[in-house]
Amino acid sequence: MTAISHSTPTTAERPIISVRDLRVLFRTPGGKDPIRAVDGVDFDVQPGETLGIIGESGSGKTSLGRALVSLITPDSGQILHDGLDPTTLRGARFRAHRRDYQIIFQDPSAALDPRMTVLDSVAEPLAIVRAADDAARRREALAMLARVGLPRDLAERYPHQLSGGQKQRVNIARALMLRPKVIVCDEVVAALDVSLRGEILNLFADLQRAFGLTYIFITHDIAVVSHISDRIAVIYLGKLMELGAADAVMGEPLHPYTQALLSAEPLALPAALRPKRRIMLEGEVPNPAAPPSGCRFRTRCPVARPRCASEAPLWREVTPGHSVACHFAEVAGRPQRDAILSTSMQK
Amino acid sequence: MEAATGHAAPMTTGPSGQTCGIARTELLDVRSLSVAFRTPHGDLPVIRDICFTVAAGERVGIVGESGCGKTVTGLTVLRLLPERSLRLSGRIIFGGRDLLTLSARQMRALRGCEIAMIFQDPTSALDPVFTIGDQIGEAYRAHFPTTRKEARERAIAALASVGIPAPERRCDDYPHHLSGGMRQRVMIAMALICEPKLLIADEPTTALDVTVQAQIIELLSRLSERMKTTLIFITHDLGVVAEICTRMITMYAGEIVEDAPVDDVLVTPRHPYTAGLLRSLPGLAARRSALPSIPGRVPQLGQMPKGCRFQPRCQHALARCAKPQTLSEFSASHHVRCTRAREITLAGVVTV
Ligand SMILES: Nc1ncnc2c1ncn2[C@@H]1O[C@H](COP(=O)(O)OP(=O)(O)OP(=O)(O)O)[C@@H](O)[C@H]1O
Ligand SMILES: Nc1ncnc2c1ncn2[C@@H]1O[C@H](COP(=O)(O)OP(=O)(O)OP(=O)(O)O)[C@@H](O)[C@H]1O
Ligand code: SF4
Ligand code: SF4
Ligand SMILES: [Mg+2]
Ligand SMILES: [Mg+2]
Numbered sequence: 091m092t093a094i095s096h097s098t099p100t101t102a103e104r105p106i107i108s109v110r111d112l113r114v115l116f117r118t119p120g121g122k123d124p125i126r127a128v129d130g131v132d133f134d135v136q137p138g139e140t141l142g143i144i145g146e147s148g149s150g151k152t153s154l155g156r157a158l159v160s161l162i163t164p165d166s167g168q169i170l171h172d173g174l175d176p177t178t179l180r181g182a183r184f185r186a187h188r189r190d191y192q193i194i195f196q197d198p199s200a201a202l203d204p205r206m207t208v209l210d211s212v213a214e215p216l217a218i219v220r221a222a223d224d225a226a227r228r229r230e231a232l233a234m235l236a237r238v239g240l241p242r243d244l245a246e247r248y249p250h251q252l253s254g255g256q257k258q259r260v261n262i263a264r265a266l267m268l269r270p271k272v273i274v275c276d277e278v279v280a281a282l283d284v285s286l287r288g289e290i291l292n293l294f295a296d297l298q299r300a301f302g303l304t305y306i307f308i309t310h311d312i313a314v315v316s317h318i319s320d321r322i323a324v325i326y327l328g329k330l331m332e333l334g335a336a337d338a339v340m341g342e343p344l345h346p347y348t349q350a351l352l353s354a355e356p357l358a359l360p361a362a363l364r365p366k367r368r369i370m371l372e373g374e375v376p377n378p379a380a381p382p383s384g385c386r387f388r389t390r391c392p393v394a395r396p397r398c399a400s401e402a403p404l405w406r407e408v409t410p411g412h413s414v415a416c417h418f419a420e421v422a423g424r425p426q427r428d429a430i431l432s433t434s435m436q437k
Numbered sequence: 438m439e440a441a442t443g444h445a446a447p448m449t450t451g452p453s454g455q456t457c458g459i460a461r462t463e464l465l466d467v468r469s470l471s472v473a474f475r476t477p478h479g480d481l482p483v484i485r486d487i488c489f490t491v492a493a494g495e496r497v498g499i500v501g502e503s504g505c506g507k508t509v510t511g512l513t514v515l516r517l518l519p520e521r522s523l524r525l526s527g528r529i530i531f532g533g534r535d536l537l538t539l540s541a542r543q544m545r546a547l548r549g550c551e552i553a554m555i556f557q558d559p560t561s562a563l564d565p566v567f568t569i570g571d572q573i574g575e576a577y578r579a580h581f582p583t584t585r586k587e588a589r590e591r592a593i594a595a596l597a598s599v600g601i602p603a604p605e606r607r608c609d610d611y612p613h614h615l616s617g618g619m620r621q622r623v624m625i626a627m628a629l630i631c632e633p634k635l636l637i638a639d640e641p642t643t644a645l646d647v648t649v650q651a652q653i654i655e656l657l658s659r660l661s662e663r664m665k666t667t668l669i670f671i672t673h674d675l676g677v678v679a680e681i682c683t684r685m686i687t688m689y690a691g692e693i694v695e696d697a698p699v700d701d702v703l704v705t706p707r708h709p710y711t712a713g714l715l716r717s718l719p720g721l722a723a724r725r726s727a728l729p730s731i732p733g734r735v736p737q738l739g740q741m742p743k744g745c746r747f748q749p750r751c752q753h754a755l756a757r758c759a760k761p762q763t764l765s766e767f768s769a770s771h772h773v774r775c776t777r778a779r780e781i782t783l784a785g786v787v788t789v
Contacts, residue, residue, distance in 0.1 A: 146646040146647075146648060146649075146677035147617075147646050171540065187607075189548070205745075208647075218684075253734065254503075263686065276689035277760045280586045280679075281582060283502040283503050284502070284673070284675075284714060284717050284718060285502065285714065285717045285730050285731040286730070287717070287719070287728075288719070288728030288729060289715040289727055289728075289730045292727050292728055292730070293717065295725070295727070310646060310647065311719075312647065313718065313719040313720040314719050316724065317719040317720075317722065317724055317725065317728070318719075318725065336724060344570070348696065350648065351647065351648065353649070354647040354651040355647055355676065356650070356651070356676030356677045356679065357676050357679060357680075357681045357720065358675040358676045358679045358703060358786055359703065359714065359786055359787070360677070360679070360699070360703050360704055360717055360787070361699075361700055362700070363787060364679065368651065370651060370652065370655065371652075374616050374619075374646075374648075374649060375646075376620050388783075411545070421615070
């Protein structure tokens with residue numbers, strides 16, 4: 091794939107982000123092998139969609155998210171932004187380009203400067219790129235604060251005078267000031283209570299409609315990801331296990347890991363309505379510096395076979411728009427899940 | 438009793454019939470417990486008129502949003518808060534004794550032995566300079582004097598019972614060698630080593646992945662069943678309560694607003710706040726639809742409405758809600774702090 095000029099208009103055919111064989115490694119002082127945080131990942135993001143990324147702690151979600159917005163440089167592979175490779179840009183062009191790709195993090199307090207008022211924090215991105223004059227920046231910041239549902243009188247407050255939900259709204263307003271095309275949302279509602287969580291998720295949906303935003307929504311909360319995503323990617327130890335339409339991944343997961351993850355979610359349902367059987371995964375996520383050979387899920391996979399240790403499963407489209415990395419994905423979802431459930435019941 | 442509640446609420450069949458009564462043989466009976474923190478600007482009341490009982494073998498979930506007083510309730514039962522900076526009233530009857538009347542020394546003998554607690558953050562609860570085997574062994578020796586050798590053997594057995602592989606080896610590990618899930622298992626092993634009658638678990642799975650959370654929930658259910666441990670499970674995750682508990686207590690702004698069997702309250706909540714919590718769960722709404730939320734915010738400590746504390750946010754509020762509400766009997770096992778509980782029909786997680 092070659093870089094295409096930035097001025098070409100975005101069409102539904104051209105992904106707004108294209109990821110090819112992406113690797114992000116971390117070298118730690120003591121360890122001889124690098125941590126393989128993201129270890130060969132391929133996917134596309136279409137303009138205007140919400141792609142959910144789900145996986146356990148340490149699976150590489152944040153590393154992937156940071157790479158997507160050029161906050162870390164990939165060790166190998168490529169990320170194209172609307173056909174353009176941002177690593178080829180320098181100086182002012184790079185900074186201008188990055189405005190289109192923003193990220194919002196989990197902890198709303200850590201992201202805000204405690205010495206700056208809400209209004210200054212929100213206006214700051216414009217000041218950094220030297221857009222508009224002071225008064226115009228203030229006007230825009232106030233309009234954006236109103237847009238994310240913050241009352242006018244909060245503008246002069248400092249972060250410590252805000253609730254968690256209010257702080258997260260300030261962060262969202264700040265990210266929107268540069269009118270990005272894409273926002274990576276990294277666990278943005280994890281720290282919020284259920285009732286607030288709904289409000290913020292609704293706000294994200296409204297803003298997407300209003301500004302035509304594309305979201306990469308990173309979370310480990312299955313209910314949240316399933317609610318807001320058009321498509322869902324499941325990541326384990328730096329590799330994608332499954333990617334498909336939200337309904338397909340949630341309703342008919344094809345990968346044993348997805349099946350286990352979904353069945354582990356505690357449901358607020360009365361006993362009579364709760365599924366009786368659960369796929370219980372043994373142990374925890376292995377060391378990402380030395381992932382298992384073959385399929386990296388094999389050490390916890392309830393249906394692993396000898397082939398899984400010797401041969402890494404191919405990442406392939408099993409049905410149109412639904413990709414899976416498991417040797418036995420074609421065996422189809424339900425029979426396979428039932429096989430897992432009956433084997434785990436026998437124990 | 439009435440005097441201790443501190444307000445002139447009419448004593449109907451409610452609290453006296455249920456929570457503050459005599460009916461069952463209760464392991465724990467918390468009566469009109471109120472806690473305020475003393476500050477330079479006056480007392481800051483955090484929990485008020487908390488009444489609930491827990492029968493032996495029950496598994497009770499305490500839910501509610503951040504800051505509603507769940508942890509303070511748990512810590513007060515164990516008397517783990519700095520009492521010099523508190524104003525405490527009410528009674529905590531455990532095994533026939535009022536814990537609030539015990540000396541510090543008597544409390545130490547009870548804590549960890551008859552009542553144990555597990556915290557959300559196992560890292561801060563474990564001492565980084567001692568091996569986990571030493572710490573579990575010491576938890577045992579604090580109550581049952583024995584040799585180091587026997588304490589170590591018990592620690593190994595306890596580690597095995599919480600599913601730690603190669604416990605003879607793991608016993609000599611320091612806390613920082615373990616993952617979050619493993620540390621939480623160690624905490625459970627330590628909490629259960631003296632076979633307490635009551636275990637208070639405060640958000641023990643909140644920091645863990647769902648897969649590891651499922652393991653810990655399964656472990657806690659299994660052990661509490663086998664050892665006949667009564668469980669109080671503090672969490673904000675209603676799904677976790679549905680999985681593990683038999684009863685659910687909902688707290689709002691420092692008060693209990695509803696107390697009912699889990700399956701009952703999930704299907705037919707009787708308090709508007711509980712119903713609001715259930716409705717805002719993303720799993721229940723159609724994908725990509727707007728999620729219902731509870732308008733407004735929890736009132737600030739010290740600025741609580743005089744009447745129903747939920748009134749400013751309640752869509753069912755009437756003039757009479759401005760009077761203080763009592764936790765009253767809706768049915769024998771279901772108690773609600775809402776004057777309109779019998780008049781309004783609220784949706785639960787399933788439509789019936
Ligand atoms: N700056 C860093 N230096 C060294 N290792 C790192 C760094 N950032 C991440 N890692 C490691 O890379 C792996 C992936 O981490 P990452 O933060 O991307 O996971 P995650 O999926 O976001 O997890 P969580 O759900 O806990 O946020 C982990 O093993 C982590 O310890
Ligand atoms: N030592 C203290 N001094 C003053 N106020 C305190 C103290 N500890 C807790 N509080 C306040 O008491 C209230 C209840 O706190 P508590 O920790 O019990 O809430 P919680 O329901 O456990 O919340 P979370 O879900 O966030 O853990 C909060 O408003 C809190 O700020
Ligand atoms: S390839 Fe093998 S180990 Fe991996 S998920 Fe499929 S069955 Fe399990
Ligand atoms: S007492 Fe009134 S305001 Fe309070 S929850 Fe009931 S109906 Fe709503
Ligand atoms: Mg992360
Ligand atoms: Mg708490």
